[in-house]
Each structure stands twice: as C-alpha cells, then as structure tokens.
Amino acid sequence: MARRILLLGPPGAGKGTQATLLANALHVPHISTGDMLRSAVADGSDLGRRVESIMAAGELVSDDLVVAIVDERLSKDDARCGYLLDGFPRTIGQAEALNDSVVDAIGTVVLLDVPTEEVVQRLLKRAEDEGRSDDNEETIRRRLEVYDADTAPLVDFYGNVVLTINGMGTVDEVLSRIMISLARS
Ligand code: AP5
Numbered sequence: 001m002a003r004r005i006l007l008l009g010p011p012g013a014g015k016g017t018q019a020t021l022l023a024n025a026l027h028v029p030h031i032s033t034g035d036m037l038r039s040a041v042a043d044g045s046d047l048g049r050r051v052e053s054i055m056a057a058g059e060l061v062s063d064d065l066v067v068a069i070v071d072e073r074l075s076k077d078d079a080r081c082g083y084l085l086d087g088f089p090r091t092i093g094q095a096e097a098l099n100d101s102v103v104d105a106i107g108t109v110v111l112l113d114v115p116t117e118e119v120v121q122r123l124l125k126r127a128e129d130e131g132r133s134d135d136n137e138e139t140i141r142r143r144l145e146v147y148d149a150d151t152a153p154l155v156d157f158y159g160n161v162v163l164t165i166n167g168m169g170t171v172d173e174v175l176s177r178i179m180i181s182l183a184r185s
Contacts, residue, residue: 003028003082004105005182006089008154009112011143012119012126013167014174018112019086021175028082031073033066035086056133058142060090060150067097074102090151095158108185109158110178112167116144 003026007015016032023030037055040048047069051061070088073079085106089095098105120140127135134143155162163181167174 004107005083006085006106006109006158007112008109008151008158008162009114009167010116010119010147010151011140012123013112013114014122014171015086015112017171018110018175018178019084021171022178023084025179026082026084028084029076029078030084030086031070031079031088032086033061033070033088033090036069036073037061037066056139058134058139058146060146063091063093063097067094067101070094070098071101089154090147092153092157095154106158107161108182109154109162110182111155111162111164112174113164114167118168119144 005022005026005028007019007022009015016034019030019032037047037051041052041055042048047065051065054061066088070085074083089098095106120137123135123140124137126132134140163178163185165174165177165181
C-alpha cells in the first residue's frame with residue numbers, strides 16, 4: 001500500500017478527520033499545514049503573526065513560506081518511511097517545489113468528493129462547536145473560491161494517481177472506502 005499520500009478536497013471535505021484515522025492505521029505521520037499554521041498563531045510566534053490575518057480571510061499563505069515549513073517537517077526521521085499530507089500542496093507551485101525536494105514525493109492522492117452545500121453546512125456546524133476563526137459564512141465562501149482556483153488544478157497535475165472517494169456518509173463509511181481503494185491501488 002502506498003505510503004506517501006496526499007489528501008485532497010475542498011474545505012470541510014473531511015481531510016483532517018480522515019488523515020488522523022489513516023495515519024494511525026498506516027503508521028505514518030499526519031502532516032497538516034493548517035494545523036502547523038494554527039499552532040504558530042496560537043503560540044504568537046513570528047510566523048503566527050505573519051499568517052494570522054491571511055488565514056482569517058481565507059486566503060493562502062505564500063508558497064515560499066509553506067514550502068519551507070513542509071521541507072523542514074519532511075526532513076525529520078519519522079517521515080522517512082512515508083507520510084500523509086493534509087492541506088499541502090494546495091497550489092501547482094507548491095506541488096512543483098515538493099517534487100523538486102523529494103523524489104517520488106506523492107504516490108497516491110485521495111480526493112474526497114463532497115458537494116459544496118454539505119461542506120458549507122459542516123463548517124458552519126464546526127463554527128458553532130469550535131469557533132475556528134475562518135469558519136464564518138463569508139470566509140468559507142472565499143476558501144471555496146480559492147480551492148477552485150488554486151487547488152482543484154492539482155487533480156489534473158497528479159493525474160492517474162488520484163483516487164476519487166465519495167466523502168458523504170459517516171466518518172467510518174468514508175474511512176472504509178479509502179482503505180479499500182488504497183488496498184486495490
Ligand atoms: P486547512 O486547515 O488546511 O483548512 P481547509 O483545507 O479549509 O480544511 P478544513 O480543516 O476546514 O477541512 P477538512 O477537509 O480538513 O475537514 P475536517 O476533517 O476538518 O487550512 C486553513 C488555512 O491555512 C487556509 O485557508 C490557508 O490560509 C492556510 N493554509 C494551510 N495550508 C496551506 C498551504 N499549503 N498553502 C497556503 N496556505 C495554507 O472536517 C470539517 C468538519 O466536518 C469537522 O467539524 C468534522 O468533524 C466534520 N466532518 C468530517 N467528516 C464528516 C462526515 N463524514 N460527516 C459529517 N461531518 C464530518
């Protein structure tokens with residue numbers, strides 16, 4: 001089973017939820033740029049101060065900054081035998097930079113397919129439960145526009161290593177579809 005996996009899909013598709021479960025099942029680290037950036041914001045670090053307003057507006061942090069963070073993370077020992085990337089790459093520029101720094105950087109792309117109205121409902125519900133700063137309706141719409149413009153083209157970029165998974169249903173149902181699809185790939 002491929003161990004260098006990218007989870008792709010619009011905001012609210014369930015990437016983070018599935019990545020946590022898959023990383024445990026596959027014994028590879030879950031590397032989420034969103035989590036790393038939110039943690040920098042919570043820590044009040046230089047990086048956090050630079051990215052806070054960008055994230056709250058639903059825009060993308062610059063490729064250079066994110067590529068540097070991921071390069072450093074992938075150089076750690078635990079990433080030698082594989083990893084599960086969640087939220088990176090999310091532009092063609094990031095994908096090209098990743099290919100330049102890691103040989104065979106991505107073996108499989110898991111694309112979570114969830115209709116727009118469902119992802120909006122999931123994120124609005126999370127706004128009530130957790131209060132994430134980018135989970136208000138206006139920012140959610142912007143994040144979806146950014147996904148369509150900058151991230152969706154990665155589906156063609158990765159071409160025949162993309163497994164499209166129906167992301168509707170319970171978390172366990174989606175996980176099971178992913179595991180079956182990975183085992184067959
Ligand atoms: P990031 O954290 O990557 O956010 P995102 O892509 O918008 O993804 P989300 O976390 O909102 O959704 P998800 O698909 O992970 O779904 P989740 O499992 O959480 O990025 C945030 C920001 O950081 C970006 O906007 C950007 O500013 C910056 N950034 C990050 N990476 C960057 C990069 N590479 N380049 C530049 N900037 C970058 O689930 C969502 C909700 O749905 C949860 O409440 C969950 O419980 C629920 N849920 C999950 N599965 C189901 C299900 N099957 N049924 C019902 N509910 C479900």
